[in-house]
Amino acid sequence: MSRSEAAGPREGLAAGRSERPLVMSGVSKSFGSVHALTDADFELVPGEVHGLVGGNGAGKTTLMNVLYGLYRPDAGEIRVDGRDAHIRSPRDAIDLGIGMVHQHLLQVSSYSVVENVVVGTSGRSGGLRNAARRIEELSERFGLAVDPRARTDRLSVGARQRVEILKVLYRGARILILDEPTTNLTPQEVDDLFASLRVIVAAGTSVVFISHKVREVLAICDRISVMRDGHRLTTVQRSATDATGLASLMVGELAVEQSSDVAAALGLVAVGEVVPEDTAAPAAAASPQPAGGTAARLAVSDLVVHNDQGVPAVRGVDLRVGAGEVLGVAGVAGNGQVELAEALAGARAVHAGHVEVDGTDLAGAQTRTWLAAGVAYVPEDRHRDGILGAASVTDNLLLGSQRSPAFRRAGLVDWRRVREHSRTTIERYAIKTPSSEAPAGNLSGGNIQRLVLARAFGREPSVLVLQNPTRGLDLRSTQFVYDRVHEARDRGCAVVLISEDLDELSLLADRLVVLYSGEVVGESSRGNYDAYALGRLMAGVRETA
Amino acid sequence: MSAPVLIEPDTAPAAPSRTVRLVRNLLPYILALVLAFVVAGIVIAVLGYDPVEAFRTIFSTSFRTGFGFTETLTKWVPLTLLALGFTIPLAVGKFNIGGEGQLIVGATAAAGVGIVYADLPAVVLMPLVLLAGVLAGVVWAGIAAFLMGRFGVNEILSTVLLNFVSFQVLDYAATELWSDPAAGVAATRGVGEGAELPTLGGPPGVHAGILLAGVVALATIVVTRRTAAGFELRAAGTNPRAAAINGIRVERVAVIALIVGGALGGLAGALEVAGVHGRAIEGMQSNFLLLGIIIGLIARGSALWVPVVAFGIAILEVGASSMQRTVGVPAEMVLIIEALILIFLLLSDVIAGRLARRVA
Numbered sequence: 031m032s033r034s035e036a037a038g039p040r041e042g043l044a045a046g047r048s049e050r051p052l053v054m055s056g057v058s059k060s061f062g063s064v065h066a067l068t069d070a071d072f073e074l075v076p077g078e079v080h081g082l083v084g085g086n087g088a089g090k091t092t093l094m095n096v097l098y099g100l101y102r103p104d105a106g107e108i109r110v111d112g113r114d115a116h117i118r119s120p121r122d123a124i125d126l127g128i129g130m131v132h133q134h135l136l137q138v139s140s141y142s143v144v145e146n147v148v149v150g151t152s153g154r155s156g157g158l159r160n161a162a163r164r165i166e167e168l169s170e171r172f173g174l175a176v177d178p179r180a181r182t183d184r185l186s187v188g189a190r191q192r193v194e195i196l197k198v199l200y201r202g203a204r205i206l207i208l209d210e211p212t213t214n215l216t217p218q219e220v221d222d223l224f225a226s227l228r229v230i231v232a233a234g235t236s237v238v239f240i241s242h243k244v245r246e247v248l249a250i251c252d253r254i255s256v257m258r259d260g261h262r263l264t265t266v267q268r269s270a271t272d273a274t275g276l277a278s279l280m281v282g283e284l285a286v287e288q289s290s291d292v293a294a295a296l297g298l299v300a301v302g303e304v305v306p307e308d309t310a311a312p313a314a315a316a317s318p319q320p321a322g323g324t325a326a327r328l329a330v331s332d333l334v335v336h337n338d339q340g341v342p343a344v345r346g347v348d349l350r351v352g353a354g355e356v357l358g359v360a361g362v363a364g365n366g367q368v369e370l371a372e373a374l375a376g377a378r379a380v381h382a383g384h385v386e387v388d389g390t391d392l393a394g395a396q397t398r399t400w401l402a403a404g405v406a407y408v409p410e411d412r413h414r415d416g417i418l419g420a421a422s423v424t425d426n427l428l429l430g431s432q433r434s435p436a437f438r439r440a441g442l443v444d445w446r447r448v449r450e451h452s453r454t455t456i457e458r459y460a461i462k463t464p465s466s467e468a469p470a471g472n473l474s475g476g477n478i479q480r481l482v483l484a485r486a487f488g489r490e491p492s493v494l495v496l497q498n499p500t501r502g503l504d505l506r507s508t509q510f511v512y513d514r515v516h517e518a519r520d521r522g523c524a525v526v527l528i529s530e531d532l533d534e535l536s537l538l539a540d541r542l543v544v545l546y547s548g549e550v551v552g553e554s555s556r557g558n559y560d561a562y563a564l565g566r567l568m569a570g571v572r573e574t575a
Numbered sequence: 576m577s578a579p580v581l582i583e584p585d586t587a588p589a590a591p592s593r594t595v596r597l598v599r600n601l602l603p604y605i606l607a608l609v610l611a612f613v614v615a616g617i618v619i620a621v622l623g624y625d626p627v628e629a630f631r632t633i634f635s636t637s638f639r640t641g642f643g644f645t646e647t648l649t650k651w652v653p654l655t656l657l658a659l660g661f662t663i664p665l666a667v668g669k670f671n672i673g674g675e676g677q678l679i680v681g682a683t684a685a686a687g688v689g690i691v692y693a694d695l696p697a698v699v700l701m702p703l704v705l706l707a708g709v710l711a712g713v714v715w716a717g718i719a720a721f722l723m724g725r726f727g728v729n730e731i732l733s734t735v736l737l738n739f740v741s742f743q744v745l746d747y748a749a750t751e752l753w754s755d756p757a758a759g760v761a762a763t764r765g766v767g768e769g770a771e772l773p774t775l776g777g778p779p780g781v782h783a784g785i786l787l788a789g790v791v792a793l794a795t796i797v798v799t800r801r802t803a804a805g806f807e808l809r810a811a812g813t814n815p816r817a818a819a820i821n822g823i824r825v826e827r828v829a830v831i832a833l834i835v836g837g838a839l840g841g842l843a844g845a846l847e848v849a850g851v852h853g854r855a856i857e858g859m860q861s862n863f864l865l866l867g868i869i870i871g872l873i874a875r876g877s878a879l880w881v882p883v884v885a886f887g888i889a890i891l892e893v894g895a896s897s898m899q900r901t902v903g904v905p906a907e908m909v910l911i912i913e914a915l916i917l918i919f920l921l922l923s924d925v926i927a928g929r930l931a932r933r934v935a
């Protein structure tokens with residue numbers, strides 16, 4: 031790092047100060063038969079936030095991984111500050127002033143923040159104390175609040191992300207790549223991140239901001255590049271586009287008008303303005319109104335669930351969901367959502383209380399019994415909880431049904447039938463994979479989610495528990511999830527949708543409850559959603575309804 | 576349901592052909608083998624022996640003489656069983672380092688039954704002897720599995736410690752309970768005639784236990800690849816969290832896998848008694864545990880490859896002693912070769928991983 035800085039002035043003089051910090055051109059990269067990048071180009075100007083958008087599997091992450099030295103491209107060249115750059119490893123990238131914060135934060139360790147930031151930097155000048163001071167300086171300057179002495183495994187996701195950004199800044203990066211940085215953040219944290227980014231770019235650093243959320247991209251980016259099928263489709267100035275314009279670039283012209291839900295998914299319509307629109311209305315009329323006394327498919331009473339530390343995280347929750355009803359559970363992350371979702375899916379022990387599905391109390395039963403009773407679960411962390419990363423797509427689609435008579439012949443797994451099922455499922459759910467035998471862990475985020483959804487819906491569930499089901503999904507995939515949820519609802523499934531996305535909740539849920547600190551603190555029904563009231567409830571401000 | 580096809584199906588070129596894939600998969604093995612022998616050859620030459628002659632002896636012993644081949648097949652039996660006893664729990668991420676303990680208690684129990692009920696006819700006694708061995712292995716691994724499932728005791732620790740306990744068990748049986756003072760070594764008396772396995776082919780011939788071991792190896796392949804239980808074993812090993820969420824009782828799978836591993840160790844012990852020694856002898860576990868682990872790792876845990884690799888290792892082991900006799904190279908050299916194969920194989924994994932990341 032210091033070497034490149036030392037060489038800086040002379041080279042800078044020769045190349046001219048206005049030199050683009052980054053120009054990538056003709057970049058191609060294939061994984062076996064998958065062409066992740068074909069002749070992709072990309073460039074940055076100094077001090078901009080550059081949005082990088084596009085569908086799942088468009089190649090955004092791969093392009094940035096190439097830049098960061100994680101993948102060697104099959105073809106193409108990279109120029110940094112006007113000079114040819116040969117980036118063979120992240121080490122080279124860091125030396126060139128390029129830093130990346132990944133989609134899934136890598137470091138979770140018992141190291142302190144300082145140790146984490148310093149690890150891997152070459153110069154040992156001054157030791158940890160100096161480093162801590164530097165970090166404090168940086169965090170002050172850029173508004174990235176973290177305690178340098180805290181242990182990283184005790185930090186919230188948002189704080190861990192700030193540590194990662196500090197790490198990049200500490201190494202003097204002039205190009206900061208953020209791959210879907212807002213997926214795990216609360217709205218407040220997103221605002222803070224954006225404020226920090228503005229300060230960072232003001233100092234001349236360029237930021238690449240990958241996201242699927244139109245609203246966020248429009249809020250923070252100066253220019254936006256759209257990727258499709260492994261190359262850059264176009265780049266637009268922020269000032270020259272609006273939400274609909276950008277959305278149609280991202281999904282293709284027809285999709286926006288075609289699907290009414292996408293508008294809401296985009297966050298184009300704020301909470302409260304969403305009127306129950308045509309797709310939902312007839313369905314709601316057709317399905318029996320749960321309030322009208324029909325027996326609840328899912329009845330939860332006095333539910334208490336502990337978190338991993340043995341502390342109650344869900345404290346006395348009552349819920350009733352009827353057939354064909356979608357119950358939304360709103361709340362800021364960390365208020366017991368994960369524990370509630372896992373308990374409702376039979377994947378976490380019920381400490382006290384009852385969970386009845388179609389009249390049968392399942393509390394205390396094996397997970398297998400819950401599955402057999404028709405409970406399906408789409409977990410929030412799909413890499414960790416959703417798939418067998420090293421196993422094939424076929425294996426992953428079989429998971430959970432391996433003892434089902436449908437896939438059995440003479441006591442053995444009937445692999446022919448399983449593979450057939452896998453092929454049709456891949457087609458039906460449009461899972462983009464090189465083959466049904468490819469490892470599921472290599473699929474792009476959106477396609478992994480399709481896989482998990484395909485498995486859940488394939489069980490024809492009577493109770494469906496979804497947690498943040500569209501996180502990290504592109505607009506098409508989001509619409510796809512919504513369509514499947516509507517379908518399940520129309521079939522008489524009781525759906526519990528746990529989400530931090532109020533837009534999504536107001537769109538899908540027939541009824542909303544707010545979870546705060548493990549308790550249900552408020553309830554409202556469709557048409558009466560008030561974003562401000564919900565926001566207050568989510569923040570823990572109690573009021574008399 | 577009319578799922579809209581949102582993304583056009585990928586019309587990508589076909590995956591690399593079968594032969595290309597096969598070569599690519601076999602390459603690290605061939606390289607590791609060649610490198611291991613080159614390095615070992617250099618060491619042998621430095622020690623002042625003739626490496627070519629040494630290797631020729633190693634490989635020819637098993638195939639030139641009937642005795643050599645018989646001995647190779649005989650060794651193949653416990654090696655395969657112990658390797659499978661290692662790889663089955665390994666599939667769920669559990670390390671069974673207790674193979675020799677399970678073999679020893681299996682052998683002791685088998686010998687005990689064979690001695691106490693020496694007069695029973697073979698049709699009755701033989702199944703009893705084998706069953707006793709298997710059960711003893713089950714109990715032995717079961718202790719470790721119970722401690723692991725109930726109290727979270729690390730299975731590496733408990734299985735290793737149980738090895739030491741097993742030495743005491745055999746010592747008690749061989750020197751007190753059923754001791755045979757005339758044997759010259761610490762050993763039990765011989766088992767009854769009905770507890771001795773018939774010999775196939777020959778002379779010299781291989782004991783019929785090899786058929787049983789073959790059946791067990793085949794069954795393991797079928798179970799791991801074709802049954803729901805095998806699928807659950809793999810799933811639980813690949814991602815325990817996702818497996819549990821999808822209804823697999825991961826801890827129970829791990830406990831069962833460990834116990835099955837113990838059963839195979841116990842069976843190996845029983846077959847050594849009934850097929851080879853006719854009694855339980857101190858030291859009969861030889862270095863089977865170590866070799867079993869090496870075999871399991873070289874086979875990368877694949878039930879299909881374990882019997883093949885075990886055969887290769889058996890050839891090396893049998894060749895080792897005649898190499899020492901005729902060329903003078905210490906027999907331990909073979910262990911070095913085996914370790915080198917494993918090391919080079921692991922090394923090639925690391926390199927292949929790097930290559931795949933960059934080039935793939």
Ligand SMILES: Nc1ncnc2c1ncn2[C@@H]1O[C@H](COP(=O)(O)OP(=O)(O)OP(=O)(O)O)[C@@H](O)[C@H]1O
Nearest residue numbers: 061066086087088089090091092472473474475476
């Ligand atoms: N290591 C890998 N091995 C095989 N295929 C890969 C690998 N990494 C990416 N791919 C494939 O390359 C394509 C592009 O993936 P990439 O992760 O860049 O998409 P993305 O635009 O970041 O999508 P998302 O929005 O879902 O994160 C996908 O089809 C993916 O399956």
Ligand SMILES: [Mg+2]
Nearest residue numbers: 090091133475
């Ligand atoms: Mg990505």
